[in-house]
Amino acid sequence: MIVRKISLIVGVLCSMSMFAQQSASSEVEVKPEVKLSYLDSVKSTFKKNDVAAKADSLWMKELTSLDIYDDLSKDIQTINSDVTVDQELPTELLKQRLQAMNEKSPFNIEYNQGLENLIKSFLKNRKKSFSRLMALSEYYFPIFEESFAKNNVPLEIKYLAVVESALNPKAVSKMGATGLWQFMYGTGKQYALKIDSYVDERSDPMKSTAAASDYFTKMFEVFNDWELVLASYNSGPGNVTKAIRRSGGQTKYWDIRSNLPKETQGYVPAFYATMYLFEYHKEHGINPERAVVKNFETDTLNIKKEMTFKQIADLLDMPQSQIQLLNPSYKLNVVPFYQGEQHCLRLPKDKIATFVSNEKQIYAYVDYMSTVRTIPAKLALKVAPKVKLQPQKTNSDFQFYEVQKGDNLGAIAEKYDVNLADLKKWNNLKSNNVALGRTLKIKSDVDTSKISKDVKAIPAIEKKSEEAIATADDKEKVATPQEYVVAAGDNLGSIAKKFGTTIAELKELNGLTSNNIGLGKTLVISKEVPAIEETANVNTAIASNVSIESFKKGAASKKISEDYYVKKGDSLYSISKKYPGVTISDIKKWNGIKDGDIKPGMKLKING
Template identity: 45%
Template sequence: MKKFVVLAFGFFLSNGMFAQEKQEITPTLFTPKVTYLDSLKATFKNHETSTCIDERWLKEISDATLSNEMFFDIENMNIDEKVAYDLDTELLKKRLHKLDVQSPFIIEYNPALENVIKSFLKNRSKSFERQMALAEYYFPLFEEKLSKFNLPLEIKYLAIVESALQPKAKSRVGAGGLWQFMPATGKQYKLNITTYVDERHDPIKSTEAACQYMINMYEIFGDWSLVLASYNCGPGNVSKAIRRSGGKTDYWEIRKYLPKETANYVPAFLATMYIYEFKKEHGLVPHKAQMTYFETDTVMVKHAMTFKQLSDLLDISEEQLEYLNPIYKSKYIPSIDNEYFYLRLPKNKIGIFVSNEEKIYGYLVYLEQEKIRNLQLAQIRKRDSIAKQDSIAVASNSKFKVDENVEYEEVIKKRTKEVVSKNYYKVKKGETLSEIADKNNVSITNLRQWNKIKGSNINAGQSLVIQTTKKVTVNEVVKKPKPKTEIVEPQVEDAVAENTTKPAENKYSDAKSKLEVKEDYYIVQKGDSIFSITRKFPNLTADDLKKKNDLKSDNIQPGMKLKIQG
């Protein structure tokens, strides 16, 4: 028993000793490198943490399955087929009547509508709960624009049917955005579509375009259900359906003459309206939006930039930037003369951007210079590689060896250049070109030239370009011979040339000089090669020099002492 206790004690003691030894080993600590970006952000004013969209929620609201499900239902649903779901028909009729009284839309009970409502409640309840978070984000914007154009607020539900509130939703036929404009229709309603930008995905501009379309269609048909049908299949198809029905203008009476998708479209809209208005009665629990549209704001951008650069500068994820700015196709905000591009951010990030705008643009200029520098370095390396290959090719056909001893390094040389930037001045009432030129310290001639003005006529509210020139420091890559570590040896030339050393040092130099002359040694100088040294001694070949000094290759270093004779 005692033996066991002693062994056990020894075991715990040894463990303690090992633990103590481990604690004494201090790991090497590395201080993270502070980058220019870190230094810049440390100077930002109002640099506080903002309430940003949670990644999980961002992924959920950006999930394309929401829009894909809606597209599939509208294209493939058989709304005349009965659906088994516990919803009393009489109760449904009462609720639909209540909606009808409150709305300019004709909302009457119809068996097909009942089937769609039951199908959505049975199969898509979870999707609707997720969409309700998006509705909390977008509906205030939709309601503001619909009110501005004096349109029924219920039209906001159409965006759910069109895109499931996915700003980057795209249909199989090429329609895009919250309101699913085809490219040609989008351009017709002044939505800009270029390589970098697609305003069909801009929530504000596309909503205004949708409102204008609704107004135009209502002037033609005078019935909101027919307006919705024309939004889906075009006014031409609706007019054909009316003619084929014998001139009837009730949606439910012309429905069978419409394309299949449109035949399901209006019932899907009315079913969506019903589910949103009676969500509590059906036990739906809406997901909560972490941010509303009015908790964001826009700032005009004066320099091209990527979402990655903005993410690094403002500490906001690229995914959130993409969600807030779906208009930009390649996560890139361009800079084009006479065009303005806007960036949408959470409001407290707007404060950071505006307070530090010049620093941000300065950083972007720095990144551009770095990119140019790296391209220059790559070109130099490419030229060096080609030159080296050419040298090897020449050497293989020559009895001489190519000098490969001189190494080069890439040196960054700073120089000053002038950078022209554009600002804009808004003409005030009564101002003249002369007054504006004086205010901005520019000449009238330049002012006319920049704005292509022939005379002196300008109008109040007109924007004039004012160019300013700044001097900035840029980096230029220069290639120089790379200094090598030299072997410290007294050299004959130095000993002879300099006579200011102490007597003892002179004595040593003299002795060294005599030794070198007697034994015919040569001290390798910077830039020397085997070939260049043999040219200094007519009777000496490269092979002889290497043999005398036991050199296996042509590599020599400054300061080396080479035997020439003996």
């Protein structure tokens, strides 16, 4: 009996052991194999460098925000310095502080009621803005001070960049002045700042500061007075000399101020008010926000191949906004590579260490990514006639995107995951400039792996169809509007003469209400060809696997009847592009419009 019990127990234990082994083996077998992407496989070989922590991405977004620039610009232009502001700051105390600032400055800082009102207005309405500006200043002021010290420029002029751009290297004024020091295009070229489709050195903190320093030095040799140098920086030396003449030969800013342009009359007081708030921020309870990036914590390296900010961000595990902050002169979020020229990339020092330690793998990844191109939609048409396409699985239609303020072609291409060269080709763009409000065509990728190979023949499609397709392509090229980018010295009359058209037609095509055109603006020159030929629809007929005849019947049965409300930046041309087959003449006829003038909020009837 005892033997039988022992045998039973041993049998149970053996069976439990075998079950446990089976369970363990089954768990190992079920575990799926994780496949790494090419990017992950490259990064897995990186030598890690933990020199510093990653920057706070929310703070990075704050640094690249334009709202402070907009607010301060509006204040400086609209504040009436003659209106008293109710803010706790005794006049006698303010006079004492201004006198203390004057004693250690080459500027002639004097108390006056207008300056007091401006300081009190900033204290009342912009304390939070100055708190953020002081955080930014920890990055930019060392750059300014180093350059000014080399050229014997007063270090206090660093506060002028706050007035000019609110320390935002991407700031652009209504007149087109760009960067921390707000250089106009011509002045930037005059001071050897590189400006092309990829690079705008007016936004480069170091190079633009060197140019500004050069300007201040030369203007001081002319006027021998730093306040007049500031006035000339805002309105030009010509306006300053006119004010001197109109003031009977007076050479002090406060003596000629009333004869200067209105904006310049508030410019130097705004500079002094900014200097005061930076010098006495503690006394007014302004606490600088935390600055997580400082200039001495960054370094540069030379790039050996063209790279996008996205590639750099993916490889180095850092937000693109941080790369944009540190490299604001690259307009398209791309670091280009020109033969015989150096292009630097500025990064935090720990990211520089990672990059330099793994250059071989990084450039191998860049080479790989350069071979990944958008598959042209016409690839689907080069199949043998007996290959049937599944239209519901193929997306070869265009999407439409209206260019917004702050957009550039690089960012749009990245947003839709398409190649920049393809985006320019689809929209017949000769350069990387794109006008605000323009509607861009964006074609999605064709997934060739989803093309089903069915042996059923497509009816009525023979060699003639291929010829028709070629003809349709030619017609598409003819129908694409011709465009022209406005160059220096251009006007509507000279452009109309150059292209054999009229000023009235140019204004109508581009929705212009006056003859003024901005430098760099893209103008539509030729009219769109509205006719839709039968052959132009062959592509769609093939892709949807229907006969040409049935396709034409289906297209003819589709009618558009809807209202469109005009948005800011719209023109009759851009609206017509939203509705295939609709022309500018159609919209004008349906809505009784005699000229090209349309206004935001206006309702247009679209009948197609």
